[in-house]
Amino acid sequence: MNPDAIRGHLDGMLLAVLEDEPLHGYGIIEALHRRSGGTLDMPTGTVYPALRRLERAHWIDGSWSTVGGRKRRTYTLSRAGRQELVRRRSEWIRFSGIVGSVLGGTT
Incomplete structure (x- = not known):
């Protein structure tokens, strides 16, 4: 998958995989991979800085x-x-609906 397609959505995806249970960093990477059907192979150099950013924002506790x-x-x-x-789920549903309408080819 093109990394640019994920830009702007990584934080929401990280929050989503932590919704059900606490996970360590590698467990989060595995959950992203599993929940994406094997499509997402997120490098640690992307995930760990994002986790630190989410922790500074007080959205996660480590x-x-x-x-x-x-x-x-x-x-x-x-x-x-x-x-x-x-908030991010609501934003995603709205955004994906708009993109789907445009890319869907309907007039």
Whole structure:
């Protein structure tokens, strides 16, 4: 998939994969891959900076844990993040409907 097509939507997708359960960074990448039917292979260099940005915005909360002797950061969706996800979903539905109308070829 063209990375430009994702630009502007990554934050909403990250919030969406955290909606059901807390996940660590690699788990988030796996969830994006799985939920996209294998289409999205997001590099860590894209996902981790976005997670830090979402944490600074207080849309997600991160906490450190040690699993198997390795430290990892697990992220959960905050109350503000849930509100942001609702807003972004609404925005996406409106946007995708507009693009569908234009690209659908109907007059």
